[in-house]
Amino acid sequence: MLSAKSPSKRCPTEPLKRERRKDARPGELLAAALDLFVEKGFALTRVEEVAKRAGVSKGTLFLYFSSKEELFKAVVRANISGKYPEWTAEFEAFEGNTAVILRRAMSMWWSSVGDTQASGITKLMMSEAGNFPELAAFYQQEVVEPGHALIRSILKRGMDRGEFRVIDLKYGVYTVLAPLIFLAMWKHSLGICCPASHQIVPEEFLATQIDTILNGLVEPAGKSGGGT
Amino acid sequence: MLSAKSPSKRCPTEPLKRERRKDARPGELLAAALDLFVEKGFALTRVEEVAKRAGVSKGTLFLYFSSKEELFKAVVRANISGKYPEWTAEFEAFEGNTAVILRRAMSMWWSSVGDTQASGITKLMMSEAGNFPELAAFYQQEVVEPGHALIRSILKRGMDRGEFRVIDLKYGVYTVLAPLIFLAMWKHSLGICCPASHQIVPEEFLATQIDTILNGLVEPAGKSGGGT
């Protein structure tokens, strides 16, 4: 009874208002910010609303993030760039056919970014980069560069192993990227207000894209004349 | 009554400034607004700047468009013009390899849309559709649908003639579309604030994309294992 009051040993059901919240705050704010940035874009998101959604006051947000821009950067780091190490590790460890890696990469992107709110960040940057140069530079460095590097390394592996045709790497990267970015943008623009009949089913979309990317449109028999 | 409109007799070569300008006003405003909306997005475009660029005062703008939103809608509506009939005619008349048609279609899109202000409308719609559902529906109907139909008809032709592999048409359309849309978006976002070393050269970009789309990444020899 005497010294049982150690702050770390408490009845687990107790709310522990101050302390426990403090650890949870940044995450709650990040989650709220992600939602709102995705919903309204960077410029139209008001920090006060982010705070309210996270259940705190305006001032509290600035206790954890020194400005709206820093908040945004933290959102990007938490939802996108933070995942590269894991992805890179996974693909470096992978053995087997490079086409399989590519399929896997695209479906992993879907499950961990495309299918989450994080895809909204992609759309947002494509929409607003021109007006927030500092953010654009940050995104280029933290997200675009590493993303390109990852895709480039996969393509190079395929070419080195004789599995892929030799193509221009700089632009080849976009063959993989374009469908993903398109999907992210579509989902957060036309996709949210488009009639059911025109909805894109992401899994089917991606399956078709990866299949065509790998095998091409042209019938192998007639490939010699492949539209050159 | 016929010519009673002219308040005074003027030399016919005289520009008739006031009157002609009055008729031209909405068009001048729309042109100025297109430029700025494309450059800065909806939220960051200031109506005062639109007015200034059109050579009128802020108040005058509101004489023609009751609000910034209405101005935006008018801009989009005014710039979605169907080039489709012309294109459709061209492709229906075409004889020869379908892969060639596809190459031609993509390079025509670049020269008549991508490389002009019109690509700004594409960017605008992808960026702002979520905030303007009625516009999105309009765009879907006037642009997306006919565009899909055109691409679909090309792909179908290739498949019917045994030149293309049989693929899912609904999603196959995006194989052609995604790189174009991506390029349009990129040009108006990261492209305007990205270091020279990362710039995309549209022609090279498109050449690589069409090549891969047609022939695939996988080396024909090893295609049997094509990542299935």
Added chain:
Amino acid sequence: MLSAKSPSKRCPTEPLKRERRKDARPGELLAAALDLFVEKGFALTRVEEVAKRAGVSKGTLFLYFSSKEELFKAVVRANISGKYPEWTAEFEAFEGNTAVILRRAMSMWWSSVGDTQASGITKLMMSEAGNFPELAAFYQQEVVEPGHALIRSILKRGMDRGEFRVIDLKYGVYTVLAPLIFLAMWKHSLGICCPASHQIVPEEFLATQIDTILNGLVEPAGKSGGGT
């Protein structure tokens, strides 16, 4: 009745709401700003209050002055630095004893600065310069420098004509300046809350200062031993 509506010819009693006010605005804002800056200092003066006192809204103030700093600079220009050309001209034209010029300079300073709200600016700068380096630099350039130059030229004239002893000019300037600055500060600090018995009567204060500055404390007879 037909064309009598020329905007410049109106009944002089008519309020002429918009136009006439537009000309008067900057002056009204400057007057309000002077009052408040003097009363509360730069940092504690709220632009909204300046606007309110001038009878306009916050936004209107920014129509005329692009920032609070620019407003302050305009106040300084209108109330102090704008007066140098006139003073300089006056003293350059002056003929006669330099001591007379000095007396006149000090009493002119009193009537056109010290005895007006403008003296508050002097106090304000001495109080806040350290925290607003940009303002301080501006003040140094627009007010301090020309002020020193003016005093220096008077002292130099006296020395050149053999009327004044030869003294260090750089620090000699402060002999004239210090009493004036002291008076301005005192008036806006202790002076506003000090018992009647200790009040300074500016004219008497200045008379004593100028007399001592010119003739010194030491009795001429004993000057040889002047406290060395």
Added chain:
Amino acid sequence: MLSAKSPSKRCPTEPLKRERRKDARPGELLAAALDLFVEKGFALTRVEEVAKRAGVSKGTLFLYFSSKEELFKAVVRANISGKYPEWTAEFEAFEGNTAVILRRAMSMWWSSVGDTQASGITKLMMSEAGNFPELAAFYQQEVVEPGHALIRSILKRGMDRGEFRVIDLKYGVYTVLAPLIFLAMWKHSLGICCPASHQIVPEEFLATQIDTILNGLVEPAGKSGGGT
């Protein structure tokens, strides 16, 4: 009962941190606050910074001072210490030329007030007196009055002994005071952000002032016309 206060036996050389600090707290806070108020003025000093400099938390500061205003008042009161008795004694004991006393008084003021933190209090009072009338009254009584009395007694001695001309004592005091106050203010305002070329060297400044105060600007030969 005597030593029951110590919660445990400690080595006598141990600093007894908690307790000693507790007693020292107010003093440490006042010292930190003095530094910052002098440097930044009342409005721009943040209590959090005061607390940090004193090594405590923001909350603790409010345990000792109920508001920022109370802290400010305490700072001023704590730093208005009478050096007057000592000075008075010194000057009463002094024998010899009064001009020498005056020189000595001014250089002593510089070394024991002007050149120390104490000059900050002078600056603070001149800057903030208007906003703290009770403080101003206190300062008037504790500092201004005795200071005037001291200077007055020196001047009177000079006049009584026929060394000084007969001048108005009330305002004559300011002849001595104004340069000192000016110097203190300058040091803490323009002096900290003014280009090297305009810096004031206090010793040279004071030498010039005392010299002019004693001997006047006017050339003795021409003094008869002394600007009357």
Added chain:
DNA sequence: CATGAATGAGCTTTCATTCAT
């Protein structure tokens, strides 16, 4: 019709003060 002066709600950010721990 056209103007542009005027408005005021709204934005990000700061900071004295409070209070649960």
Added chain:
DNA sequence: GATGAATGAAAGCTCATTCAT
């Protein structure tokens, strides 16, 4: 006592919109 997380009232500045002229 001491802490520092939390608050929320300002503050400077912007800009879509109105309306007297």
